[in-house]
Amino acid sequence: MAVKVCLVTGASSGIGHATALELLRGGHIVYGAARRVHRMAAIGQAGGHALGVDVTKEEDLQRAVRTILDEHGRIDVLVNNAGAVVHGAVEDTPLAMAREEFEINVFAPARLVQLVLPHMRRQRSGTIVNVSSVGGEIALPLGAWYYASKHALEAFSDTLRMETAQFGIDVVVIQPGIIRTDFEAETPRQLREISGHGAYREMAEAMARAAEAPTGHQSDHASDPGVVATAIRQAIEADRPETRYVVGRQAEALLNLGRTLSDREFDAVVTGPLT
Numbered sequence: 001m002a003v004k005v006c007l008v009t010g011a012s013s014g015i016g017h018a019t020a021l022e023l024l025r026g027g028h029i030v031y032g033a034a035r036r037v038h039r040m041a042a043i044g045q046a047g048g049h050a051l052g053v054d055v056t057k058e059e060d061l062q063r064a065v066r067t068i069l070d071e072h073g074r075i076d077v078l079v080n081n082a083g084a085v086v087h088g089a090v091e092d093t094p095l096a097m098a099r100e101e102f103e104i105n106v107f108a109p110a111r112l113v114q115l116v117l118p119h120m121r122r123q124r125s126g127t128i129v130n131v132s133s134v135g136g137e138i139a140l141p142l143g144a145w146y147y148a149s150k151h152a153l154e155a156f157s158d159t160l161r162m163e164t165a166q167f168g169i170d171v172v173v174i175q176p177g178i179i180r181t182d183f184e185a186e187t188p189r190q191l192r193e194i195s196g197h198g199a200y201r202e203m204a205e206a207m208a209r210a211a212e213a214p215t216g217h218q219s220d221h222a223s224d225p226g227v228v229a230t231a232i233r234q235a236i237e238a239d240r241p242e243t244r245y246v247v248g249r250q251a252e253a254l255l256n257l258g259r260t261l262s263d264r265e266f267d268a269v270v271t272g273p274l275t
Contacts, residue, residue: 001027001237003027003028003029004028004029004076004077004127004236005028005029005068005072005074005075005076005077006023006028006029006030006031006075006076006077006078006079007031007033007064007068007075007077007078007112008020008023008031008032008033008079008081009033009034009053009055009079009081009082009108009109009112010033010034010055010081010082010131011032011033011034011040011043011050011081012032012034012035012036012037012039012040013034013039013181013182014179014181014182014225015081015131015176015179015181015225015228015229016032016034016079016081016082016131017032017039017040017042017043017225018224018225018226018228018229019079019081019225019228019229019232019233020032020040020043020048021042021043021048021229022229022230022232022233023077023229023232023233023236024043024046024047024048025046026233026237028236029048029072030043030047030048030049031048031049031050031051031064031067031068032048032049032050032051033051033052033053033055033064033082034050034051034052034053034082035052035053037050037051037052051063051064051067055082055104055108055109055112056100056103056104056108058111061108061111061112061115065112065119074119074123075120075126076123076125076126076127076236077126077127077128077129077236078112078113078116078127078128078129079129079131079232080108080112080113080128080129080130080131081129081131082104082108082109083104083105083131084101084104084105084146085143085146085184085187086098086100086101086143086145086146086190086194087142087143087146087184087187087190087191087194087207088142088190088191088193088194088195088204089142089194089195089198089199089200089203089204090144091198091199091200092194092195092198093144093145093194093195097145098145101145101146101149102145102148102149105146105149105152105153106149106152106153106156109130109153109156110156113160116128117164117169120164120167120169121167121169123168124167124168125168125169126168126169127169127170127171127172127235127236127241128157128160128170128171128172129172129173129174129232129235129236130153130154130156130157130171130172130173131174131176131228131232132150132153132154132157132173132174132175132176133150133175133176134175134176134177134246134250134251134254134255135147135150135151136150136151136153136173136175137151137154137175137255137258138254138255138257138258138266139151140270141203141207141270141271141274142191142195142200142203142204142207153173154173157171157172157173158173161243170235170240170241171243172232172235172236172241172242172243172244172245173243173244173245174231174232174235174244174245174247175244175245175246175247175251175255176223176228176247176248176251177223177246177247177248177249177250177252177253177254178221178223178248178249178250178251179222179225179227179228179248179249180222180223180224180225181225184211187207187208188208188211188212191204191205191207191208191211192204192205192208196208202275203271203274203275206273206274207274221249222248222249223247223248223249227247227248228247228248230247231245231247232245257269
């Protein structure tokens with residue numbers, strides 16, 4: 001198997017960190033990018049490289065890609081994993097927070113794609129992996145801007161896949177379910193601060209308590225981020241990867257609900273415990 005030069009964003013924790021280490025175990029050359037460089041020490045110890053990158057800053061993105069090209073002359077894999085989430089009712093959530101959500105979840109990946117594509121086209125090869133969510137296909141209450149951003153990322157990926165196939169470039173979407181990370185650690189606080197005092201307070205409090213309960217997102221019942229990392233490695237090592245990989249607890253079940261139930265039926269299932 002050919003060794004591939006890989007850039008993984010959001011590599012300081014969770015799925016990104018696990019992915020960087022998994023690709024290193026596969027013998028690939030890996031650059032992890034994140035703001036918190038000190039949290040990528042394990043990547044360096046495993047033989048990888050840690051880059052201090054704020055994905056919302058153009059100069060950081062250009063520097064990351066330039067560093068890899070200067071050191072290796074090519075870039076084979078881009079894993080767009082860095083992301084953010086905000087929870088609150090549509091009516092309550094400041095649009096400044098919504099714009100920031102899109103900057104991180106949509107425009108930053110899009111800009112990195114623009115930066116790596118000229119080099120992948122010249123190589124006539126490359127793999128772009130966009131880490132979405134089951135929320136890229138369905139939506140739940142009190143997270144409109146997160147789900148909207150992931151829906152946008154998936155539509156962007158579908159168009160990108162069709163445009164770049166002629167150059168030998170694969171575009172893959174990863175749809176994780178419930179994964180054990182600190183990604184949603186701020187969910188209860190956000191819900192209470194944004195929507196805990198107005199018309200949606202009962203729903204917000206019910207969702208905050210559910211997130212804090214032993215059966216919430218951070219419970220031992222969630223899947224380890226390693227399952228997502230394994231799927232990403234499989235995708236970049238495959239001769240012809242799948243266009244989508246659904247991984248993690250409840251991922252298939254939630255997507256199947258969305259695909260088989262009517263909109264009203266789905267609404268009743270997901271809002272029932274919150275009302």
